[in-house]
Amino acid sequence: MTIKEALASARDQLALPFIERPRLEAEILLQELLKKERSWLHAHDETLLSDEESQNYQSLLKRRLQGEPIEYILERASFYSRDFYVASGVLIPRPETEILIDWASSLIASHPICRVAEVGIGSGIISSTLALLHPHLTFEASDISPRALEVARENLKRMGAESRITLHLGSLLEPLEGEFDLLLSNPPYIAQNTPLPKPLNFEPSEALFGGERGSELLEELIKEAQKRSIPYMIAEMGYDQRGAIERFMERIPHQELRFYQDLAGLDRGFIVRFDSSLDSLRP
Template sequence: MSVRLNELHNAITEALRDVVESPRREAELLLMAYLGKDQLYFITHGDELIDENEPRLLEWIAKRSENVPLEYLSNCVSFYSREFYIDEGALIPRPETEHLIDEVLARVSKESSQTIVEVGVGSGIISILLALHLPNARFIAVDISPRALSVARRNIEMFELAHRIELREGDLLSCVDDPIDILVSNPPYIADDVVLESNLSYEPQNALFGGSVGDEIIQRLLDEVYERQIPLFVCEMGYDQRLKVQEYLKNFAVQSLEFYTDYASLDRGFILRV
């Protein structure tokens, strides 16, 4: 049975009313992704007839009403003004991680031929964007999850960067013996006992939880940076972890430690030079 687009919009809004904060907007985003159309088309084609019983549409509505993220339904995520493939094997990139990329680019010359290593590559978006902006740099991207590496590989191939970004499976830097000029990471940093929103239950938990306190993986990375004397480390962290990072580094001989904030002006990461 076919219904008008605006009527279907209303029906999906009702289905999502008790699930998400902005059901009407979420229904609109779902329909735009399903139809492959932009917002202007959506606004100007309210009378277009849509088959409301199409199996894929019904599946999307059912799963979204269970709070499955739209990005996983559409297998598409927008980040840093580009589109990437995404599925349940990797964490959905958050807008605040754009700051991590900005902080690296602010400190690395475009002509640089340095070796950049990313720990916890996930979907691959950080290494890909850095590679696009730093054409002479070499990249090694590591993840402990084979499923995440599969997502990253798909994105790397889509951007034709397989010759510049080498993927490796391993725990932190256990599989990297190469000299490292720059280390970049958006590691898990949420404490194990934190109760998350229901939609986060669909995302890979090992990419979210960082241990009983939350900053254990960050501390392990800091140890690696100091032991290997990696010159530059740029890392995302939890909004409440600044003092913990400062305290942990108190007995380390470092050149400098800076912190940066996110769009909400919350502490979101640090830049360490040793």
């Protein structure tokens, strides 16, 4: 079978409702197998694949056809123009979380922030990215998953940020000692009984579901941040949770609450300023 024939067959196999770009994914999987660029595949599309290469390609396709996310198959995901290591047992980075990075980076650049806490570090994309963008920062980060901490540790090493980000096994802020200028989190926020698309079934449920209503962990984080006198907090949330957060914040002393939106215009996260003596969130 030639490369051209293999790609055509793969494209047809991958034409399923949960796969948005079957042609692109067919090419990505084959280039991964052959360790070639996509441009090379098209320039050499009459090249014959060996029997072993054809069998291995079918094995990759089978995993994808069963719903396994392509990021797990490739063991990498792109985030903020960098490739991060990902593996099963850890949430796959989402483009929406890049917006959290933008808001955090803007806040850090204009406010006296040096020591940052991250709850639920997962694969480590948030702290690693901000550490590279802002060399003066140090981080303490927690996660309840030993597997997540393994993946995060590998990414910190690859990004050269391991000396500035300390990892802790534990829940929320409990294992993080000392004072912090900013709390960051992309916690589980899906309501418990929400039906999930097929690919999400491969991702760890503890990184997806945030309780019966979905906002419970967010609310607990807000309480802990206020109790620990952390001046600022930025967190990602579900698109339909603005009302729940606003109602909860009515009971929490704070100075300012802002919501930010994703590229579709949906509410995607919020920023809180707890301390009245500090500068406003607005530039």
